Amino acid sequence: MPHYLMRFSYTPEAWARLIRTPEDRREVARAVVESLGGKLHGFWYAFGEHDGYVLIEAPTNADAAAFSVGIAAGGALRSADTVPLLTVEETIAMLGKARGLPYRSPGTGGDPRS
Numbered sequence: 201m202p203h204y205l206m207r208f209s210y211t212p213e214a215w216a217r218l219i220r221t222p223e224d225r226r227e228v229a230r231a232v233v234e235s236l237g238g239k240l241h242g243f244w245y246a247f248g249e250h251d252g253y254v255l256i257e258a259p260t261n262a263d264a265a266a267f268s269v270g271i272a273a274g275g276a277l278r279s280a281d282t283v284p285l286l287t288v289e290e291t292i293a294m295l296g297k298a299r300g301l302p303y304r305s306p307g308t309g310g311d312p313r314s
Contacts, residue, residue, distance in 0.1 A: 201238065201257040203285040204264040206271075207250040214276035229254055232270060236263040250279075 210218070226243040233240050238258035245252045258264040261284065268282040286294065 201259055202261070202264070203241070203287075204256050204258055204267075204282050205285055206254040206256065206268055206280060206282045207252075208254070208271075208280040209249075209251040209278045210276055211278045217276075229256075229271070233258065233267050236266055238263060238267065 226240065229243055230240040233256045236258060238256050240254070240256055242255040243252070244254075256264065256267060258267060264282055264284070268280055271277065272280045
């Protein structure tokens, strides 16, 4: 199954609620992703651009998107994005396909790979 990394940031109101009543949000995320046929691999908080990161497996892009949109629709997030992750093997296969593409940069002449 494909892996996805969700990056999120809470609203100030959500942080205030968590300060008043701290809770382990991993179980909420786990229940949501498992209801879509996926698996939660990790849930971390951070400081910086994003408040947290969630690593999941999901059967399809649509399932991963449903996870992200479903959680974002709850109103506790200021921002959320979900990034599909490629395995090393998928990346090597992709590089082989990219090598054979007829694209060339503007102004580089006739060699399509210049």
